[in-house]
Amino acid sequence: MIRAMAEINVKQGIRSVLQKIEEACARRSSEFEDIKPRLVAVSKIKPNELIIQAYEEGQRHFGENYVKELDEKSHSPDILEKCKDIKWHFIGHLQSNKVNKVLAVPNLYLIETLDSKKLATQLNKNWPNFSPPDTKLNVFIQVNTSQEDQKNGINPSEVNSLAEYILKDCKNLNLKGLMTIGVYDYDMTLGPNPDFVCLKKCRDDCCKELGLDWRDLELSMGMSTDYEMAIELGSTNVRVGSSIFGARPQKI
Ligand SMILES: *Cc1c(COP(=O)(O)O)cnc(C)c1O
Numbered sequence: 001m002i003r004a005m006a007e008i009n010v011k012q013g014i015r016s017v018l019q020k021i022e023e024a025c026a027r028r029s030s031e032f033e034d035i036k037p038r039l040v041a042v043s044k045i046k047p048n049e050l051i052i053q054a055y056e057e058g059q060r061h062f063g064e065n066y067v068k069e070l071d072e073k074s075h076s077p078d079i080l081e082k083c084k085d086i087k088w089h090f091i092g093h094l095q096s097n098k099v100n101k102v103l104a105v106p107n108l109y110l111i112e113t114l115d116s117k118k119l120a121t122q123l124n125k126n127w128p129n130f131s132p133p134d135t136k137l138n139v140f141i142q143v144n145t146s147q148e149d150q151k152n153g154i155n156p157s158e159v160n161s162l163a164e165y166i167l168k169d170c171k172n173l174n175l176k177g178l179m180t181i182g183v184y185d186y187d188m189t190l191g192p193n194p195d196f197v198c199l200k201k202c203r204d205d206c207c208k209e210l211g212l213d214w215r216d217l218e219l220s221m222g223m224s225t226d227y228e229m230a231i232e233l234g235s236t237n238v239r240v241g242s243s244i245f246g247a248r249p250q251k252i
Contacts, residue, residue, distance in 0.1 A: 008050070008245065008246040010050050010053040010054050010057070010244060010245060011053055011054070011056070011057040013054075013243060013244035013245065013246075014039075014041070014054050014057045014058070014059050014244055015057065016243075017039060017227075017240055017243055017244055018039060020227075020228055021037055021039060021227070021228075021231060021238065023228070024227075024228040024229075024231040024232055025037065025231060027232050028231065028232055028234075032234055034215075035215075035234075035236055037231050037235055037236050037237065037238055038061055038236065038237045038238075039059065039061065039238060039240060040061045040062065040063040040089050040091075040220075040237060040238065040239045040240070041054050041059050041061065041062050041063065041240065041241070041244050041245070042062075042063040042064075042065075042091065042223075042239050042240060042241030042244075042245075043062050043063070043064060043073075043241070043245060044063075044064050044065050044066060044069060044241065044248070045069075045248050045249070046241075046245045046246075046248075048073060048076055048078050048079055049078075050245055051073070051079065051083065051086075052078065052079070052082050052083060054244065054245075055082065055083045055086060056082075060085055060086060060087050061087045061089060061109065062086060062087070062088055062089065063088075063089040063090075063091040063112070063239050063241075064088065064089070064090065064091065064092070065090070065091045065092025065093075066092055067090075067092070067094070067095075067098040067101050067102055068101075070088065070090060070102065070105055071101050071102075071104075071105065074086075074088055074105040074106050074107065074108075075105075075106065080106065085107075086107050087107060087109035087110075088105055088107055088108050088109055088110075089109055089110045089111075089112055089239075090102050090105075090108070090110070090111045090112065090113065091112045091113060091179075091239060092113060093113060093115075093152045094111065094113055094114075094119060096118070096119070096122060099119070099122050099123060099126060100126060100129075100130075103123070103126055103127060103129070103130040103131075103137075104130055108137075109138060110138040110139065110140065110176065111123065111137065111138070111139050111140070112139075112140040112142065112179045112220055112237075112239075113140070113142045113152065113153075113179065114139045114140065114141050114142060114162075114166075115141070115142045115152055115153050115154050116154070116162075117162060117165055120139075120162065120165060120166050120170050120173065121170070123137060123139065123170075123172075123173060124166075124169075124170035124171070124172045124173050125172075127172045127173070128172055131172075136171075136172055136173060136174035137172060137173050137174065138174050138176045139166070139173050139174065139175060139176060140176060140177045140178055140179040140218070140220050140237075141154065141159060141162055141163060141166075141175070141177075141178050141179065142154070142178075142179045142180070142181075143155075143156055143159055143178055143179065143180050143198075143199055143202055144156075144180075145180040145182055145194070145195040145198040145199050145202070146180075146182050146183045146194075146195055148183070151181060153179075153180065153181070156198060156201075156202050159178065159202045159205075159206050160205065160206050160209045160210065163175055163206050163210060164210055167210065175217070176217070176218055177203075177217045177218030177219060177220055177236065177237065178199055178202055178203050178206075178217060178218070178219060178220065179199075179219075179220035179221070179237075180195050180196070180198070180199045180220070180221050181195075181223075182195030182196070182221065183195060186226065188226065188229060192229070192233055193226060193229060193230070193233070195221070196219075196221050196222070196226075196229070196230050196233040196234075196235070197233065199219055199221050200219060200233060200234050203217050203219055218236040218237055219234055219235050219236050219237065220235070220236070220237040220238075220239065221233075221235045221237075221238070222235045222238040222239070222240075223238070223239055223240060223241065224240050224241060224242045224243040227239075227240055227243075
């Protein structure tokens, strides 16, 4: 275990993923040429020392999907001391009874998994108890683009009404984009991933319907196996874990 960890070169991992992101950007169609995708290093189940190594390499955005782990890591003295400018993304399923734990995270940057009106209402109501005055909480709406029953996220057909609700009735929230996880083992030889195509279509439809510029809403899509393709299809935010920090043990 210890030996396996020592073999992981996180700094090299960050450099290599950033390089591939840049190459994927160069292959995009010209409509996306001004967009610089953000790399979110997904550090779930990985120790603080690897987060600090990535931070030292210049990485600032980190993603976690378990509330307890995000709570512990974000409050730990070594992270607070050595990663003062860290920006945390919450990327897991958020239950009502855990909302305040996430809102209390120091340096919380973005909740990527807003998937109901109820959750939006609760985040909007509680955020002022945690935030500096007049600071909105960044959120992405999670869309279940693959429409699998076991996946979280709202159906594509419900995106516009939730987006409208956030824009009109949640003055403490900043709707910053849409997010999808999608199917895990998509065979890329079959062509563009339908989940990514679907998310982009949701974004374009939503912006049209609500009178927004399409650049006003980001697209969070792409993980270790497919972030390059996601970028080619317009992703602005890729969530990459194992390609940086090494493989994770199977979920226990
Ligand atoms: C774990 C996770 C990732 C990163 O997965 P990798 O395949 O390790 O890159 C991205 N997004 C979400 C929502 C995750 O849970």
